[in-house]
Amino acid sequence: MFSEIPGLAAPSRPQQKLWAFEGETFTPEECRTIIALMEDGRQKDATLVNGESESRIRRTAIHWLPEGPETDWIYQRLARLVATANREHFNYTLDGFQEDAQVARYQDGGFYDWHIDRGGKGPAGRARKLTIAIQLSPPEAYEGGDLQLNPEGHVLTAPRDPGMAAVFPAFVLHRVTPVTAGARHSLVIWTHGPDFT
Ligand SMILES: O=C(O)CCC(=O)C(=O)O
Numbered sequence: 736m737f738s739e740i741p742g743l744a745a746p747s748r749p750q751q752k753l754w755a756f757e758g759e760t761f762t763p764e765e766c767r768t769i770i771a772l773m774e775d776g777r778q779k780d781a782t783l784v785n786g787e788s789e790s791r792i793r794r795t796a797i798h799w800l801p802e803g804p805e806t807d808w809i810y811q812r813l814a815r816l817v818a819t820a821n822r823e824h825f826n827y828t829l830d831g832f833q834e835d836a837q838v839a840r841y842q843d844g845g846f847y848d849w850h851i852d853r854g855g856k857g858p859a860g861r862a863r864k865l866t867i868a869i870q871l872s873p874p875e876a877y878e879g880g881d882l883q884l885n886p887e888g889h890v891l892t893a894p895r896d897p898g899m900a901a902v903f904p905a906f907v908l909h910r911v912t913p914v915t916a917g918a919r920h921s922l923v924i925w926t927h928g929p930d931f932t
């Protein structure tokens with residue numbers, strides 16, 4: 736029926752999934768290097784997508800990783816990862832990374848309650864399309880701290896192996912449960928593009 740109404744016909748495109756878990760995107764050694772970059776750098780209290788601290792929703796320390804000689808290899812890896820995952824699972828039109836990657840550390844009950852990544856006051860937050868969240872810490876380094884997604888009414892827990900990337904549209908609900916012992920680090924970046932079609 737929609738096909739008869741100009742402007743409403745759906746273009747034919749491959750299936751668009753709501754999540755993908757990709758293993759071994761960084762080696763354990765590379766994950767340790769990225770954690771060290773954070774631990775050497777300045778850390779800020781995390782803010783939400785709209786730039787307001789809100790401890791009821793999130794408690795983590797974050798460190799932005801601007802592009803530069805020290806982080807070039809990380810961005811190149813992320814670009815390849817997102818291009819492959821997008822081609823295989825999502826088929827979105829993507830422009831690139833409009834925000835720097837960030838490393839987060841969750842400890843002493845640190846958490847990030849159910850939320851989506853798309854939105855806020857800034858143009859970049861509103862243009863977020865795919866979220867890439869990568870486990871950096873070895874599973875035995877922390878308790879709790881599960882990354883969970885709820886894309887279609889039931890909760891999926893992401894594998895905990897270092898280097899495992901969860902890739903999902905920025906409108907998908909997700910959370911990190913409280914870390915009850917040790918510390919969990921993750922690397923997060925978003926890709927941006929024109930509004931969802
Ligand atoms: O730490 C993670 O794995 C996910 C963090 C997150 O959801 C975010 O930064 O928006």
Ligand SMILES: [Fe+2]
Nearest residue numbers: 850851852909
């Ligand atoms: Fe998020």
